[in-house]
Amino acid sequence: MARRQKEPLRAVTVAERAELERVGRMGSERADRVARARALLAVADGNRFTEAARAAGRRSGDAVGRLAAVDPRHGGGPRPRYGADGRERILREFRRAPDRERDGTATWSLTTLRRALRRAPDGLPTVSTATILGVLWEAGYRWQRDRTWCHTGQARRRRRDGTVVTVTDPQAAPKKS
Known part of the structure; x- marks a missing residue:
């Protein structure tokens, strides 16, 4: 029974x-x-x-x-090192336009972003590129073919007259989920 x-x-x-x-x-x-x-x-x-x-x-x-949710909790390996504050600090630095003199680049790559975060006085001295990549993906950013980061559903296009416009896909959210 x-x-x-x-x-x-x-x-x-x-x-x-x-x-x-x-x-x-x-x-x-x-x-x-x-x-x-x-x-x-x-x-x-x-x-x-x-x-x-x-x-x-x-x-x-x-x-x-014993199921409590669709998404399981942390399943092993090292505990996540950075919480909400650390993730917000990574996104804040990413959204800042890089300075050619100070940062040595015109566009962010994972390595240059890691270097900037480690050097900053309020930065994250041990952050890795894998952590940065994970935070950017969670925030909806993807590495584009033209070697720039764009928010998912947005793309920068160059028109024939030379102007650059940002095109937004209205169906991006339904496609993503």
């Missing part, structure tokens, strides 16, 4: 349900996020943990009972 679910999950809001359904349908999403979303939806629909686990392609209902 199966045990009762002693700690059922809390009720799911309409917005959370919509997000879980969206993630559960995505073919381009990570498999663990899709499985978690499907399991949480099954439990929210009133299924038992074991039924929800099978619906999500898992074997154990115990794991479904």
